[in-house]
Amino acid sequence: MLRPALIESLPDLPAPVLTIYLDTNRAKAVNRVLEPAYLISLGSQAKLMEGKLPPEDRESFREQVTRADAFLRIHPPRSKGVMIFAGPNSWKFVPLEAEIKDEVQWGTPDLAQLFWLLDEHKPYGIVIVNRKHAQFFVYWLGEMLEVEDKEFTLEPSKEKEMGPVARAGGVRVSRGTARDVFEHHVDAQYAHYYRQIAEDIQRWSDVEHFQSMFLLGLVEMVKAIQKELPQTLREKVMLVEGDLGWVSRAELHQRIGPIVAKHECERKAAVIDALLSDDRGLVVGIDETLARLQQGRIRNLVVVKGLDASLKRCGECLWVDRTIDPICPACGRERHTVTLHEVLPELARRYKVSVEVVSGEAGRKLQEMGGMGAWLREFDRKEYGEHLTFA
Numbered sequence: 001m002l003r004p005a006l007i008e009s010l011p012d013l014p015a016p017v018l019t020i021y022l023d024t025n026r027a028k029a030v031n032r033v034l035e036p037a038y039l040i041s042l043g044s045q046a047k048l049m050e051g052k053l054p055p056e057d058r059e060s061f062r063e064q065v066t067r068a069d070a071f072l073r074i075h076p077p078r079s080k081g082v083m084i085f086a087g088p089n090s091w092k093f094v095p096l097e098a099e100i101k102d103e104v105q106w107g108t109p110d111l112a113q114l115f116w117l118l119d120e121h122k123p124y125g126i127v128i129v130n131r132k133h134a135q136f137f138v139y140w141l142g143e144m145l146e147v148e149d150k151e152f153t154l155e156p157s158k159e160k161e162m163g164p165v166a167r168a169g170g171v172r173v174s175r176g177t178a179r180d181v182f183e184h185h186v187d188a189q190y191a192h193y194y195r196q197i198a199e200d201i202q203r204w205s206d207v208e209h210f211q212s213m214f215l216l217g218l219v220e221m222v223k224a225i226q227k228e229l230p231q232t233l234r235e236k237v238m239l240v241e242g243d244l245g246w247v248s249r250a251e252l253h254q255r256i257g258p259i260v261a262k263h264e265c266e267r268k269a270a271v272i273d274a275l276l277s278d279d280r281g282l283v284v285g286i287d288e289t290l291a292r293l294q295q296g297r298i299r300n301l302v303v304v305k306g307l308d309a310s311l312k313r314c315g316e317c318l319w320v321d322r323t324i325d326p327i328c329p330a331c332g333r334e335r336h337t338v339t340l341h342e343v344l345p346e347l348a349r350r351y352k353v354s355v356e357v358v359s360g361e362a363g364r365k366l367q368e369m370g371g372m373g374a375w376l377r378e379f380d381r382k383e384y385g386e387h388l389t390f391a
């Protein structure tokens, strides 16, 4: 699984570096033959790229392409896609379980496609409980990683504390049979166990800021745990009923994948519906959204997957927009052509804006509004978009 530390380290890779994204999905027949499609694509994209490079960079570029090609031939990828960063003093090979578009770049590490993927696929926390233990997983970009496994053992009943006689108002009262007492003892321990899991979920959610979490287990267990969660968190935790404590890791992954995908789809549809139904505190369309974004006025942004546009960026103040003026009106410097696809993830990170990438039906609705939209910061979250669960 992708680690946040790895992602953070990528921008610091020393340039020039070769960046490669390849669709290596073996479900596609063209990727299972002797000369798989991804290797052919690497070759042809590298050739195109080389033609655009200054002559002095070409040998170094070819060296890294050869290195990546050789690696892929010796280690045929098992993942849906791969990302490679290769330079004279660096090498990162990152398998990805997501749909990847083939791409070859040279220069500074090209993180645009990765950032689009990260904005499209948010991490989710998954908690699976049964009578024996609670397992905590992170589900992210089609992969599942176990972060903790907490065992639960039922303590034997202690005769002194749990004896059949209890004090009530100073009078010794018999409270039933030994069996009742044992059941009471078990119930009390489970109640304690549920409270502990609820506390763990809360702590974990505070640290990771998950968009949503999933709590899977027998109905009485997940409901009992849900009751112990604070109200704000309860809305974020989806209950999934079923005894999954015994299934294999592979089967678990297979079962959880569609549940997460369905939820993600519904969550994004809700985001777009909110954008359509709100009438204040909103901006829509590429031009207005980009302008407000660079004024630092945007809180959350939604964009259609794959949206692109040709923009001009000032080399000095870095302001970007769609006007074709070759000179920046603010600082008089030259403006260069860039694409929305290249600069949007970077802009969002610079202005600390959370981005949702939507596709499907939600994407079609957003496309009708110009492909992009956002909520402004100055509008109170309480009034606008409170039902949204942006991180």
Ligand SMILES: [Zn+2]
Pocket (backbone or CB within 6 Å): 314, 315, 316, 317, 318, 319, 328, 329, 330, 331, 332, 333
């Ligand atoms: Zn400027």
